[in-house]
Amino acid sequence: MHTSDVAVIGAGIIGLSAAHALQETGLSVTVYDRGSPGTGQSTGTSRLFRHAHDDARMIDLAVRARLLWDAWSAEFGTELVSTDGAVALGESAARRFVALGAHPGTTVRALDAAELRSVMPVLADYEGPAMFDERAGAIRTHAAIDALAGKLRGSLIIDPVLAIRPLGTGGVEVRTGANVSSHGAVVVCAGQGTAALAAAAGISVPVRVTAHARSSFRVREPGLTTLPNLQDGSGAFGETGVYAAAYPDRSAMGLGTSAEVAPNEFGGVSDPGMLAAVADQAAAYVSRALPGLDPEPIGYVHCWVTTLPWGDDGVAIWQADNTFFLMGHNLFKHAPVLGEALAQSVTESAVPELFRPESMLGASDTDQA
Ligand SMILES: Cc1cc2nc3c(=O)[nH]c(=O)nc-3n(C[C@H](O)[C@H](O)[C@H](O)COP(=O)(O)OP(=O)(O)OC[C@H]3O[C@@H](n4cnc5c(N)ncnc54)[C@H](O)[C@@H]3O)c2cc1C
CATH class of the missing domain: 3.50.50.60 (FAD/NAD(P)-binding domain)
Structure with missing residues (x-):
């Protein structure tokens, strides 16, 4: 038995x-x-749900996953993914979103500067390519x-x-x-x-194991009616590979960069100063790119992440x-x-x-x- x-x-x-x-x-x-x-x-308050992926098979799976998240929301009686969407900035994001536009089950559109300001009021002025994924949103991780x-x-x-x-x-x-x-x-x-x-x-x-730092920043003006996730690959604000996951109650965003810190031979952080610098880098980005957020962090996620070589x-x-x-x-x-x-x-x-x-x-x- x-x-x-x-x-x-x-x-x-x-x-x-x-x-x-x-x-x-x-x-x-x-x-x-x-x-x-x-x-x-899986720790932390929120995660980005996005359809955009380089691998079209992942887009198919994301479309199905989104439907299943909706089914779970119905089963558990609570909304598990917000309906605020996701904004992506930069040429590479625009390319990915163009591919997405042809993909059944996704709803994406380009935003001009004025639309971007109204969809994402916490963002500084930006004139480059911007795309909006309407079926994306913030995952309510704790829920x-x-x-x-x-x-x-x-x-x-x-x-x-x-x-x-x-x-x-x-x-x-x-x-x-x-x-x-x-x-x-x-x-x-x-x-x-x-x-x-x-x-x-x-x-x-x-697998490659590295330490990742994500910091959370408070929204200055409470009461926003929408707060999409953000992916910034544009470099317009001095960084590429930035992501920001909105808190489900729109009170803050958790923001990280693609910087990572290697482990030492015993599995600890090889360079603690570098981990601190990664967190500081996030705050500096907020000062430049997101005037609607207070650049003083209100919380951190420091975590090992596991990445495959491909x-x-x-x-x-x-x-x-x-x-x-x-x-x-x-x-x-x-x-x-x-x-x-x-x-x-x-x-x-x-x-x-x-x-x-x-x-x-x-x-x-x-x-x-
Ligand atoms: C800061 C940050 C931001 C992220 N942003 C996003 C995002 O926006 N969108 C997205 O889709 N993904 C994102 N990810 C990735 C995503 O969160 C992870 O891929 C996912 O949570 C992994 O879940 P998991 O269940 O595989 O692993 P984990 O959540 O790590 O769960 C593994 C569990 O196994 C337990 N365990 C380990 N060893 C043992 C053992 N020997 N015996 C018993 N238990 C054991 C651990 O205690 C742990 O609870 C992010 C990750 C981080 C850290």
């Missing part, structure tokens, strides 16, 4: 989405996390994590997983700090912890017998479809082709937030 049909390791947005999708198929699940749900890479974790109450165990071992019977053993359990299959969505568990199963995940939006699922390992970056927006893909991997005992590493899903030529 197994403890449950499937063990899910990691209660970030991906593990919770996978557990939800597995339960929908009628399978019983146990979710393990070393801490509270949503405290790894999403709470809703999914709430549904899994009773199946969630706070205990670190040390080892996963295939059993001769076809099942998989999971050894935690205080327990031994067995399951028909295991899904590993442990973020930064995934590569270590995969290595023990003989799989080498080619792009900042890269994602894949590796398989070893009945164990499935998901790894990638910028995954929050795609969580509902990634949960489905993991559930399908378990029920079919095989990873769908699109999500296998050789498909290089999310490949890009240029880095983006």
Whole structure:
């Protein structure tokens, strides 16, 4: 007898989405996390939902994910993605949005300077290319994590997983700090912890782990009726690769740049001064580009992020017998479809082709937030 049909390791947005999708198929699940749900890479108040991706397969998945987010909003009785849209600045963004315009299920349009001012009043004057993705928005991260974790109450165990071992019977053993359990299959969505568990199963995940800093800035004038997310690749304000996720209540924006800090050989931050400098860079950008925000940070997210070699939006699922390992970056927006893909991997005992590493899903030529 197994403890449950499937063990899910990691209660970030991906593990919770996978557990939800597995339960929908009628399978019983146990979710393990070393801490509270949503405290790894899924931490923080908001995330950008955007359709724009270099890889057209990711746009298809984003269109489906947006519908699933709506379905979850209906199921949980709370809006999980705002309807404020997303603004993208710069030539590369304009190119991506032109491709999006032809894509069924997306609604994008170019903005002239006057329209941009009315859609995004916190932004300084800007005359270059600007695009607006109407079906984009800010993901209410806490609401999403709470809703999914709430549904899994009773199946969630706070205990670190040390080892996963295939059993001769076809099942998989999971050894935690205080327990031994067995399951028909295991899904590993442990973020930064995934590569270590995969290595023990003989799989080498080619992940790059770096420290990322995001700072939050208060909106000066309360009462905005709209606050879209922002991606700025224009360089007009002295930075490229800037993203800003609006708080769902429009009171602030969480803003980061593409700068990242390498780990040292023990897994700590190699250069703490550089991490501080990255946060300062965000504040300096706000002073130049976003006069509608107070450049004094009101909060920080410092976090390890996990990136695959083929792009900042890269994602894949590796398989070893009945164990499935998901790894990638910028995954929050795609969580509902990634949960489905993991559930399908378990029920079919095989990873769908699109999500296998050789498909290089999310490949890009240029880095983006
Ligand atoms: C600042 C920031 C901004 C971002 N912006 C965006 C954005 O705008 N849009 C977007 O789509 N994405 C964005 N991302 C990326 C997105 O947030 C992540 O890709 C996503 O949250 C990853 O979720 P996850 O469930 O895979 O991993 P995590 O949230 O890291 O969850 C993994 C969980 O596994 C647990 N765990 C690890 N090892 C073990 C173990 N051995 N035993 C038990 N538990 C274990 C951890 O405690 C953790 O809770 C951003 C990320 C950051 C950090």
